Amino acid sequence: MIEITNLTKCYGQLQALVDLNLNIGQGDIFGFIGPNGAGKTTTMRILATLLKPTSGKAFVDGKNVLKQGKDIRRVVGYMPDFMGVYDDLKVFEYLEFFAAAFDIPSKQRKSIVEGVLELTDLQGKKSAAVDSLSRGMQQRLGLARVLIHDPKVLILDEPASGLDPRARIEIRELLRELKKMGKTIMISSHILSELEEICDFIGIIEQGRLVFSGTMDEIWRKMGTHSKVHVTVVPEHREKAIELLNTVPEIVEVSDQGSHIVVDFSDGQVAGSVVAKILVNGNVDIVSIEPAKMKLDDAFLQLTKGMVH
Amino acid sequence: MKAETLLVPFKYLNPSRITGPIFEKELRVSSRRKRNYVLRFVYLAILLITVLLIWKSEVRMSGNVAFRVSRLSRAGLTITGIVVLVQFFAAQILAVIMLSNSISDEVYHKTLGALMSTPINSFQIVMGKLLSKLLQIALLICLTLPILGIVRVFGGVPWDYLLKSLCVTLTAVIFAGMLSLNISINHKHAYVVIIQTVLMLFLLYILLPWFGAWISYEYLDVREIVIARHVALINPFFLMMALLEELFRPGNTGISLFGWGWHCLYMLAFSGLLFLRAIIVVRKKALLQACGQVKSAGRKWKFFASSSKGQKIRRVKGQPLLWKELRKSSFKINSIKTMLSVVFIIGCLLFSYYMGSREKFLDDNETHIAYCMLFLILGVFVTTVFSATTITSEKVSRSLPVLLTTLITDWQIIRAKTLGVFRRTIPVWSLLFVHITIFILLRYIHPSTLLQVAIIVFGATMLVVSSGIFFSSMLKNTTSAVIANIIFAAVVWAGIPLAAMIIGELSGMNDELFEFVIAFNPFFHIGDVMDNASGSRAVKTLAELDYNFLIARWGYWGTTTFLAFTAAVYAAVGMLFLTLAKGNLRRKIF
Ligand SMILES: Nc1ncnc2c1ncn2[C@@H]1O[C@H](COP(=O)(O)OP(=O)(O)OP(=O)(O)O)[C@@H](O)[C@H]1O
Ligand SMILES: [Mg+2]
Numbered sequence: 023m024i025e026i027t028n029l030t031k032c033y034g035q036l037q038a039l040v041d042l043n044l045n046i047g048q049g050d051i052f053g054f055i056g057p058n059g060a061g062k063t064t065t066m067r068i069l070a071t072l073l074k075p076t077s078g079k080a081f082v083d084g085k086n087v088l089k090q091g092k093d094i095r096r097v098v099g100y101m102p103d104f105m106g107v108y109d110d111l112k113v114f115e116y117l118e119f120f121a122a123a124f125d126i127p128s129k130q131r132k133s134i135v136e137g138v139l140e141l142t143d144l145q146g147k148k149s150a151a152v153d154s155l156s157r158g159m160q161q162r163l164g165l166a167r168v169l170i171h172d173p174k175v176l177i178l179d180e181p182a183s184g185l186d187p188r189a190r191i192e193i194r195e196l197l198r199e200l201k202k203m204g205k206t207i208m209i210s211s212h213i214l215s216e217l218e219e220i221c222d223f224i225g226i227i228e229q230g231r232l233v234f235s236g237t238m239d240e241i242w243r244k245m246g247t248h249s250k251v252h253v254t255v256v257p258e259h260r261e262k263a264i265e266l267l268n269t270v271p272e273i274v275e276v277s278d279q280g281s282h283i284v285v286d287f288s289d290g291q292v293a294g295s296v297v298a299k300i301l302v303n304g305n306v307d308i309v310s311i312e313p314a315k316m317k318l319d320d321a322f323l324q325l326t327k328g329m330v331h
Numbered sequence: 332m333k334a335e336t337l338l339v340p341f342k343y344l345n346p347s348r349i350t351g352p353i354f355e356k357e358l359r360v361s362s363r364r365k366r367n368y369v370l371r372f373v374y375l376a377i378l379l380i381t382v383l384l385i386w387k388s389e390v391r392m393s394g395n396v397a398f399r400v401s402r403l404s405r406a407g408l409t410i411t412g413i414v415v416l417v418q419f420f421a422a423q424i425l426a427v428i429m430l431s432n433s434i435s436d437e438v439y440h441k442t443l444g445a446l447m448s449t450p451i452n453s454f455q456i457v458m459g460k461l462l463s464k465l466l467q468i469a470l471l472i473c474l475t476l477p478i479l480g481i482v483r484v485f486g487g488v489p490w491d492y493l494l495k496s497l498c499v500t501l502t503a504v505i506f507a508g509m510l511s512l513n514i515s516i517n518h519k520h521a522y523v524v525i526i527q528t529v530l531m532l533f534l535l536y537i538l539l540p541w542f543g544a545w546i547s548y549e550y551l552d553v554r555e556i557v558i559a560r561h562v563a564l565i566n567p568f569f570l571m572m573a574l575l576e577e578l579f580r581p582g583n584t585g586i587s588l589f590g591w592g593w594h595c596l597y598m599l600a601f602s603g604l605l606f607l608r609a610i611i612v613v614r615k616k617a618l619l620q621a622c623g624q625v626k627s628a629g630r631k632w633k634f635f636a637s638s639s640k641g642q643k644i645r646r647v648k649g650q651p652l653l654w655k656e657l658r659k660s661s662f663k664i665n666s667i668k669t670m671l672s673v674v675f676i677i678g679c680l681l682f683s684y685y686m687g688s689r690e691k692f693l694d695d696n697e698t699h700i701a702y703c704m705l706f707l708i709l710g711v712f713v714t715t716v717f718s719a720t721t722i723t724s725e726k727v728s729r730s731l732p733v734l735l736t737t738l739i740t741d742w743q744i745i746r747a748k749t750l751g752v753f754r755r756t757i758p759v760w761s762l763l764f765v766h767i768t769i770f771i772l773l774r775y776i777h778p779s780t781l782l783q784v785a786i787i788v789f790g791a792t793m794l795v796v797s798s799g800i801f802f803s804s805m806l807k808n809t810t811s812a813v814i815a816n817i818i819f820a821a822v823v824w825a826g827i828p829l830a831a832m833i834i835g836e837l838s839g840m841n842d843e844l845f846e847f848v849i850a851f852n853p854f855f856h857i858g859d860v861m862d863n864a865s866g867s868r869a870v871k872t873l874a875e876l877d878y879n880f881l882i883a884r885w886g887y888w889g890t891t892t893f894l895a896f897t898a899a900v901y902a903a904v905g906m907l908f909l910t911l912a913k914g915n916l917r918r919k920i921f
Contacts, residue, residue: 067732067921070732070736071735071736072732072735072736072917072920072921073920073921092738092740095736095737095738096738098736100732100733100736102729102732102733104729105729105730105733106725106728106729106730106731106733107728107730108655108728108730111655112644114644115644115645115647118646118647119647119651119654119655120651120737121647122647122650122651122654123651123652123734123737123738123739124737124738125738128646128647128648131647148644149644167733
């Protein structure tokens with residue numbers, strides 16, 4: 023659905039995007055992660071036809087962003103990271119305005135607007151002035167606006183910023199719903215745990231370069247987290263357990279983390295069973311053995327170098 | 332009394348306290364703005380060209396030595412007079428523009444609350460803003476000093492004239508700037524502040540003194556010279572004129588001698604009062620903001636608020652952007668303040684009509700020339716400012732990107748914006764048309780003028796509206812766009828005729844060039860139209876109107892055709908601007 027090849031964007035001397043390649047299939051939810059200033063917004067603006075790339079190509083729904091702007095606008099719903107609202111419109115008027123801007127015939131507008139208002143839980147604010155809404159409410163309004171022309175592709179730049187925990191969960195539900203409807207969604211966020219649960223694919227970008235892209239599973243494999251085991255034993259036996267574990271040839275490193283012991287295998291296959299066998303044989307009382315689960319946040323930290331240009 | 336309490340005033344006068352971090356921030360930001368360098372360059376260039384042109388026209392190297400010397404000193408006087416006058420006007424306008432977003436910027440970017448949570452106090456905020464802008468204007472004024480210095484060498488220009496005019500200019504600048512700053516506390520949009528300040532200055536410097544003078548002359552039997560002296564005390568424009576007259580005819584008026592020092596003191600005192608008000612209001616506003624209450628947009632008058640706002644949701648009809656632009660008017664009468672100002676303006680107008688009828692000058696064509704010219708200037712000014720804000724305001728509020736991802740085409744945006752400006756300036760233009768209509772009904776103005784005036788207004792607005800939209804699409808912030816458009820309009824309708832006059836003088840073409848240029852000038856047009864068809868001529872038939880238009884005798888229809896042609900030329904140039912604006916639209920979004 024979205025195809026980016028060798029995309030480069032320069033602002034004067036600064037290279038915001040360098041040879042970016044990306045493919046997002048129909049119906050996928052793609053999570054776009056990167057530190058501040060990595061180039062996420064820039065990429066999304068290019069896809070939304072708001073910015074011309076310096077070189078490279080980008081296609082949305084098979085249409086070239088440079089040449090078929092109007093066709094793309096019809097199928098894309100773009101929600102900017104910071105959205106301005108007109109200060110003299112009411113919520114309903116605002117949404118109907120955009121419905122009209124997308125050539126929706128005036129007879130259907132009312133029901134469509136009611137529909138998106140319900141979807142985003144804004145019915146109660148129907149006749150409130152747009153600029154009197156709170157930040158989170160405005161964010162929801164932005165989301166409602168994006169949905170108004172029923173686009174195939176949604177490009178959402180940090181849609182969850184400013185929302186309360188409840189609204190965050192609601193957005194997550196909404197995105198799942200939209201996925202079921204067959205929409206392709208590209209979403210950027212700083213709240214990584216949020217992406218973890220809803221995204222099929224993740225792209226990590228830093229300094230305009232894609233440092234990683236793939237499924238969640240691929241991230242875990244790449245991080246090698248499957249070869250780590252967390253072992254917890256009763257405190258009196260800890261010394262002994264470490265001693266025992268150090269004798270096993272497959273184990274590369276044993277480190278004492280205080281509450282638990284982290285065991286690192288050279289190849290991640292045997293893992294838990296070997297540890298269990300050794301410790302049981304050595305009469306160590308085991309509390310728990312579990313494979314280490316690394317959070318996406320850690321993966322993020324590990325993959326990016328934390329450089330901001 | 333403790334020594335410490337005695338020291339409090341000095342604490343406030345400590346330079347580092349006065350300037351503070353705001354001052355430094357403003358200076359740093361302004362030194363990064365390209366616009367300031369452009370402004371300085373343009374200002375200097377205009378002055379230099381004027382000086383050179385006058386110099387060449389005045390100093391023809393012929394005749395005997397004594398004659399040449401006398402011409403030389405006359406040239407010196409003219410140049411000095413013009414430079415000082417240009418500086419006087421330009422510096423005040425700049426002060427108004429530069430300070431028009433000084434406080435509102437902080438208020439609407441919600442930084443004011445943040446500032447208040449630092450040790451910075453509202454005194455430093457106001458002082459920092461004021462000083463930093465004044466410094467820039469002072470810099471501009473300093474740029475002209477070398478020119479004046481050279482000119483003085485020709486002789487004839489007294490030092491005290493330069494000194495007096497400099498003081499008057501500076502105090503007037505401070506006052507205008509303080510007024511703009513005060514108004515900017517309560518208004519988000521710079522253009523609203525600019526327009527309000529200019530209207531306020533107009534009221535203070537022209538309307539009130541004139542009214543006061545009239546009252547005291549008519550009813551209190553005060554002598555003219557006494558009135559003039561009192562007006563000069565509080566009116567920098569009047570004083571400046573008096574100074575100028577004195578420069579050319581020494582010892583003539585005696586007005587400036589009487590009170591220029593007092594005048595400056597008064598102006599400073601008024602500015603001081605405004606300064607105090609600003610500190611107090613800024614402090615209040617900031618505290619409100621720190622508590623998270625930004626949305627108190629002033630007291631609304633209940634009666635009007637309920638009728639104009641209402642709870643009804645309006646449905647979108649037709650092309651959406653057009654609908655949105657046309658539904659908003661420039662002012663809604665929903666607060667006591669707007670209501671009062673509308674009543675006040677109408678009251679002034681009616682009063683002037685009443686006086687006109689009492690003094691029997693309403694059937695003079697000069698009267699109607701003056702009224703119409705004034706209304707035209709006002710209308711063009713407001714249109715110039717409004718149009719320059721159209722697209723930048725979308726950029727500043729960050730709603731442009733969203734708009735550009737819809738199916739609304741670029742042309743539709745441009746068209747909607749253009750029509751929106753026309754719509755929003757209707758109240759201002761109605762002054763002109765209501766005036767004409769009233770006096771057509773009273774048979775002081777010929778009905779045929781309505782068509783001509785409409786054509787003139789159409790042409791003039793087409794040009795400034797489209798140039799405004801062009802600048803607004805090209806530049807990033809509203810203030811730059813407004814300045815650019817004002818300069819553009821001033822150059823086209825005042826600068827070029829002036830240059831034509833001077834060049835004509837130089838090259839010995841006499842007035843031909845000048846007459847050619849003003850043949851396309853709406854302000855001269857409206858003057859001529861009123862000259863031909865108002866006053867005693869208003870009751871004649873069209874055929875009887877012996878029409879003198881500019882240099883030609885084309886009769887009514889010939890003149891109308893010419894006016895239509897001029898308007899068409901303006902409209903064509905306007906279309907060019909709009910095309911350029913459309914090209915810019917997607918280029919500078921962020
Ligand atoms: N209009 C602009 N002019 C110059 N440089 C820009 C402009 N817009 C973005 N940049 C630069 O391009 C780089 C990428 O910016 P971008 O906004 O795409 O980052 P981002 O990944 O969205 O960051 P964030 O997470 O903070 O939103 C940054 O270094 C930024 O400074
Ligand atoms: Mg961003």
